[in-house]
Amino acid sequence: MSILSVNHLLGIKYLKPSDIDLIFKTADNFKKILNQPIKKVPSLRDISIANLFFEDSTRTKLSFELAEKRLSAEIINLSSTSSSVKKGETLLDTVNNILAMKVDIIVLRHPNPGASVFLSRNVDAKIVNAGDGTHEHPTQALLDAYSIREKFGNVNGRKVVIIGDILHSRVALSNIYCLQKLGAEVRVCGPSSLMPKHLNSLNVEHFSNLDEALEWCDIANILRIQLERQNLNYFPSLREYSMRYGINKKILDKLTNDIVIMHPGPINRGVELSSDVADSKHSIILNQVENGVAIRMAVLYLLALKKSN
Amino acid sequence: MLGKREIMNKELIDIAIERLSYQLIEKHNKFESSILIGLQPRGAFLCKRVLKKLNFLLPTIDIKSGNLDISFYRDDLMRRDHPIEPDIMDINLSFEDKDIILVDDVLFTGRSIRSALDAILSFGRPKTVELLTLINRRFSRHLPIEPTYVGKTIDALSEEKVIVEWKEVHGVDRVLMKKNT
Numbered sequence: 145m146s147i148l149s150v151n152h153l154l155g156i157k158y159l160k161p162s163d164i165d166l167i168f169k170t171a172d173n174f175k176k177i178l179n180q181p182i183k184k185v186p187s188l189r190d191i192s193i194a195n196l197f198f199e200d201s202t203r204t205k206l207s208f209e210l211a212e213k214r215l216s217a218e219i220i221n222l223s224s225t226s227s228s229v230k231k232g233e234t235l236l237d238t239v240n241n242i243l244a245m246k247v248d249i250i251v252l253r254h255p256n257p258g259a260s261v262f263l264s265r266n267v268d269a270k271i272v273n274a275g276d277g278t279h280e281h282p283t284q285a286l287l288d289a290y291s292i293r294e295k296f297g298n299v300n301g302r303k304v305v306i307i308g309d310i311l312h313s314r315v316a317l318s319n320i321y322c323l324q325k326l327g328a329e330v331r332v333c334g335p336s337s338l339m340p341k342h343l344n345s346l347n348v349e350h351f352s353n354l355d356e357a358l359e360w361c362d363i364a365n366i367l368r369i370q371l372e373r374q375n376l377n378y379f380p381s382l383r384e385y386s387m388r389y390g391i392n393k394k395i396l397d398k399l400t401n402d403i404v405i406m407h408p409g410p411i412n413r414g415v416e417l418s419s420d421v422a423d424s425k426h427s428i429i430l431n432q433v434e435n436g437v438a439i440r441m442a443v444l445y446l447l448a449l450k451k452s453n
Numbered sequence: 454m455l456g457k458r459e460i461m462n463k464e465l466i467d468i469a470i471e472r473l474s475y476q477l478i479e480k481h482n483k484f485e486s487s488i489l490i491g492l493q494p495r496g497a498f499l500c501k502r503v504l505k506k507l508n509f510l511l512p513t514i515d516i517k518s519g520n521l522d523i524s525f526y527r528d529d530l531m532r533r534d535h536p537i538e539p540d541i542m543d544i545n546l547s548f549e550d551k552d553i554i555l556v557d558d559v560l561f562t563g564r565s566i567r568s569a570l571d572a573i574l575s576f577g578r579p580k581t582v583e584l585l586t587l588i589n590r591r592f593s594r595h596l597p598i599e600p601t602y603v604g605k606t607i608d609a610l611s612e613e614k615v616i617v618e619w620k621e622v623h624g625v626d627r628v629l630m631k632k633n634t
Contacts, residue, residue, distance in 0.1 A: 147536055173539040177525065181547065182575040185525035215525075445525075449536045 148446050152264045152271040155280035156321035164325060168290055171435070172440035176436055178214070188217040191448050193249040194242050197274070198224040198235075201253055203409055203433060204274050204284070207252050210347035211440035217448075220247070234242060235259065239267050249447060250452055252276070257314075270447045278312050284408050285318030287439040289326055291432045292363055295404055300327030305390060307333045308367030308416055311340050313379070315408045320346055334389055337378040351430045354389050358399055365406040366391060366416050382415055392418035396426060460615075461605060463627035466587070469604035470499075473585060474506040477554065484511075486580070487552040487574040493540035494568055496557035498619040499587055503556060519544035521555075526568040549577030554601075558617040560586040563598035587613055587627060606621050 148163050156164075177185055193212050197205055205221075205316060212219045222242070249270040252260045257279035264271040274280040293298050304323050310316045310332045323330045324347070326447065332339065333351040343350060351357035358364060369385060379385045391405070405417070405426045412417050461469070481487040484507075491500025497520045504518050525537040550625070555569055566584060573582060583601035591608050610617060614631040 170539065173522070173525070173542070176542045176576075180575045181577055184575075186528070186571065187525045187530055190531045448531065 148450050151447070151450060152260070152273075153282050153443055153447065154260050154264055154271060154273050156282045156285050156318045156325070157280065159282075159322075159325070161325045164286065164289070164322065165380065167439065167442045167446065168293060170446055171438040174214075174445070175435070175438040177433075179292050183398055184214050184216060185407050186216045187445055188212070188448050189347050191215075191249060191292040191444075192218040192220070192245075192247045193219045193251060193253045193444065194247045195219060195274075196239070197222070198259075199253050199254045199275065201274070203436065204253065204281075207282075207433070207436040208272075208440050210437075211437050211444060212310070214437070215441055215443070215444060217249075218268065220245075223404040235263065236266055237265060239269075239331075243267055243269055249444060268378060270445065270450070272443060275314055277314065278317075280318045280321075281314040281408075281427055282318050282322075283436070283440055283443060284315050285322035286443070287432055287436045288315075288319055288365060288406060288408065289322045289328075290439055291406065291428055291435050292323075292328070293320055293326075294431065294435065295428055296362070299323060302328045302363060303331075303333050303361045304328050304363045304365060305351065305361040306365045307357065307391070309338045309369050309378075310343075310367070311338045312333055312370045313367050315365075317346075319365060320348055331357065331360065335379050335385070354391070355398075356389070356394070358395065358403060361403055362401075363404045363406060364391070365408075368410060368416060375424070386415050390414075390416055390418065391421050393420040393424065396421060396424075402426065406432060408432070456632040458630050459627055460607060461588075461631050463626040466626050467627065468605070469587060470502050470506055473602050473604060474503055474510060477507065477585070478510060479501070480583075481552065481554070483514055484516045486550070487516070487554060488546065488548065489516060489554050489556060490544070490573070491518070491520045492555060492565065493520050493522040493542075494545065495559075495619070496555075498621060499558050499617075500556040501586075503585070516537070517546060519546065521569060521572055523565060523568040523572050526572045528564065528568065533578060544576055547577045548573060548579040549580050551577070553579045553582045553587055555582060556585045557591065559615050560590040560598070560600050561590050561593055562616070563594045563596040567597045568594050587617060590615060603607040 146166055149160050195208055242381055251272045251274050253274040254276050257277035259276045260271050260273035273282055278378050305314050320330050331349045339350055407429050411417055411422055461484045474495055489500055489504055490505035507516055520543040522540040522542040524537045585602040586600045587604035589600050589603045589606045618627050620626050
């Protein structure tokens with residue numbers, strides 16, 4: 145069996161297409177296990193995993209925890225609000241103290257871009273990036289691409305538009321890397337003020353008109369407006385954003401093709417997505433959540449195996 | 454030096470499969486609550502052969518079957534030099550209160566069967582679990598596991614390897630004993 149070319153999952157940027165393919169094939173096996181009456185396997189019972197979440201999270205944290213529990217790993221959880229981080233301890237000190245307790249894998253969410261790369265260079269444990277600031281969120285991109293693969297049979301040749309706040313989105317950057325590595329065509333759509341300057345270097349075109357974007361694509365991945373990351377006013381009001389870039393059933397009904405709607409969550413219902421679209425047959429949002437557990441099981445399993453080799 | 458000798462040819466394998474099938478019929482009668490489960494990858498070939506023979510002998514009875522992959526249930530995952538390639542788990546039925554006939558090609562240390570027992574319990578609590586194996590290697594068990602139905606019992610040194618080859622993969626049905634010295 146092939147093994148991952150990387151020792152950590154720091155970002156999609158560092159993965160080869162063969163790594164992504166291996167993760168998907170392993171996730172296929174785990175998805176079958178998740179449909180068994182008893183969904184737990186003893187694969188990682190020798191492994192200890194620390195989930196360090198220095199930023200709020202609901203589904204990523206739960207999804208990682210469930211994946212770890214279903215692999216029978218020993219887990220410990222730490223969040224910044226209830227730890228010595230509040231007392232001024234550095235990230236490296238916190239992690240080294242945790243590693244002294246013999247932890248094999250660290251799942252890290254941190255507000256600073258590059259936090260997981262920094263950690264991987266300074267500590268002796270496998271690092272899984274569960275989101276680092278506005279940089280990358282690799283497991284989200286993997287589960288998004290996996291959900292597209294599941295829906296269409298493959299990702300190659302699909303047209304995906306990512307709509308919304310690209311500038312502050314780690315999901316967008318990881319998705320662009322992942323989908324392009326798998327042969328999809330990726331474009332973005334949203335107000336120019338929410339587009340990063342380096343868009344051209346990523347080989348991604350920008351739609352400023354939502355209707356044109358939706359008419360072009362097979363899949364629309366809609367992002368949340370990240371109010372917590374916006375110190376400046378990037379658009380006049382949420383209402384105006386919603387009127388220009390919010391997707392509702394009326395807009396979808398006008399399209400000549402049926403498109404698939406994705407959203408990494410949490411949804412601001414009525415802002416970027418209306419409820420009649422979020423809960424419609426176009427939406428694969430809950431499939432994304434379900435696939436998240438299988439993808440995270442695959443990533444943890446493959447990284448743990450890499451350790452023993 | 455690499456030494457190989459054939460311990461079963463196609464004819465002997467066919468005879469063993471026929472005998473094993475009759476033994477199964479004797480015990481399971483109409484297979485009402487019985488399920489034949491092949492252990493991936495190589496036990497699945499034997500399971501398919503046994504099922505084919507049973508279907509020939511009992512043409513009116515629909516015998517339930519599936520293939521079990523134990524990759525994620527092994528106790529040596531983190532100790533192996535090379536990772537195991539997971540195979541297809543092909544089970545679409547509950548094992549609750551059923552009589553399971555686990556099928557594998559060679560019974561050696563018993564560790565695969567222990568993992569398989571773990572995996573089986575993930576599909577419900579069976580009434581009974583039996584083990585059918587083409588080759589039973591005596592004196593090599595690490596765990597107290599014994600087969601219910603045996604094609605052939607052999608004594609082999611621990612450094613010897615028993616390989617079952619199937620027509621579907623190797624072009625010929627035979628059982629070889631390989632000696633690495």
